[in-house]
């Protein structure tokens with residue numbers, strides 16, 4: 001007993017001694033010295049250019065991630081150090097468009113380990129690191145998301161999308177005494193794109209934009225929060241953290257999954273009547289996912305897999321599309337010459353009250369489409385794409401990067417590459433008109449084996465929404481707008497509203513910066 005007490009008190013006093021400020025200071029100094037020595041003399045990345053502090057610690061990048069300024073970090077550093085640079089002690093940034101394509105073209109550069117840390121959902125297309133599952137899911141859900149598959153869903157997409165939005169804006173104009181309504185396009189686009197995918201995916205008429213019902217939206221955003229928490233801090237999966245921090249999030253995830261499963265069950269019941277009556281089956285993503293079959297293995301998805309893919313589709317597809325719409329409208333407002341050209345193109349092609357379909361917009365509005373490409377190039381909504389260096393390592397820009405390290409495909413920096421894009425800071429939609437090759441170089445939907453499977457759906461939403469609102473409304477910036485085409489930056493380009501990354505690149509102050517005044521076109 002006395003021996004134990006003596007040992008304990010010895011341990012206690014040693015600990016106290018170690019924690020004395022002078023010793024802590026020395027300890028930190030030694031650690032830092034070692035980190036610096038490692039970065040400069042031993043690291044396999046020591047010959048690759050990059051900011052000094054990024055070699056020593058992951059903190060600078062973490063601060064950019066938390067501050068939501070990772071795109072600026074990548075663009076600035078790629079201009080200073082070149083298209084390959086060290087961004088963290090064991091991570092390189094890849095910003096050369098050709099190198100990005102090399103990495104994205106192969107499953108051997110798997111998504112990084114953080115994706116495997118999420119355990120709240122079934123294995124799915126977005127999170128999987130398994131090439132086999134990725135290929136199988138694409139074979140299963142690919143047909144539904146192809147242009148011909150989506151063509152059948154267009155009436156539903158338009159009802160939840162452009163038509164719903166115009167109904168709301170018409171009402172706002174009707175309610176305004178002078179016929180001039182002020183609307184926040186950020187919120188309206190967010191709810192509209194959410195309604196489109198949830199209507200198609202859950203087979204119900206979701207109208208959060210016009211009814212204010214945000215229940216499903218709440219569950220989805222809670223699920224996304226938990227997913228991200230598990231990715232960046234897997235400790236939240238363990239007790240007691242799970243109970244302390246994540247209990248209510250888990251409850252909402254369960255509610256969302258139950259909601260998805262119920263939608264599938266409801267559809268199965270409805271099909272009994274539909275099939276008996278010889279009526280056509282509903283044409284939506286829900287039905288397409290239920291019926292989906294891998295042509296190679298003949299495997300179909302279980303109800304739980306269908307629900308998971310729908311939930312992931314909502315997470316991956318709603319904010320990405322709505323923020324792309326926001327940036328396009330903002331960029332056009334900041335470039336009145338281009339905006340006037342788009343409006344003229346739309347109004348020359350269509351009657352004032354005409355509902356413009358995707359096919360019509362795609363065929364008749366090449367300049368408007370070019371504006372969306374230019375907006376996606378300059379303001380790509382997805383951040384960096386993290387990938388692992390595969391077995392055997394890889395040579396990029398004449399540097400050997402060993403296996404086991406990670407890299408980040410810098411979409412924003414590649415889209416601003418001076419070698420590929422002339423005057424990359426200038427908003428110039430003309431560069432895309434009639435130039436299919438250039439369009440393929442924009443990396444905003446990613447590329448290669450994990451390219452965005454929802455890009456056709458996104459294009460349908462983008463073109464139908466913009467064509468219809470530009471045809472129907474005159475759009476102006478409000479008088480109190482902080483931004484104007486006349487306020488220029490050092491490149492002589494209009495200063496744009498600030499952004500933040502909350503998963504996707506979104507306007508930082510949407511309530512302040514995303515307002516427009518709309519009037520009905522005479």
Ligand code: HEM
Nearest residue numbers: 125126316317320321324382444445446450452454457458
């Ligand atoms: C303008 C709108 C959109 C943009 C810019 C966009 C961009 C992207 C990007 C960059 C990726 C690659 C992510 C990575 O590799 O980590 C991706 C993946 C994905 N996107 Fe989209 N997306 C958009 C709309 C949509 C829509 C509407 C859907 C709905 C179907 C969707 C579903 C997905 C899914 C499921 C993945 C994961 C694919 C995989 O990892 O294999 N996206 N998207």
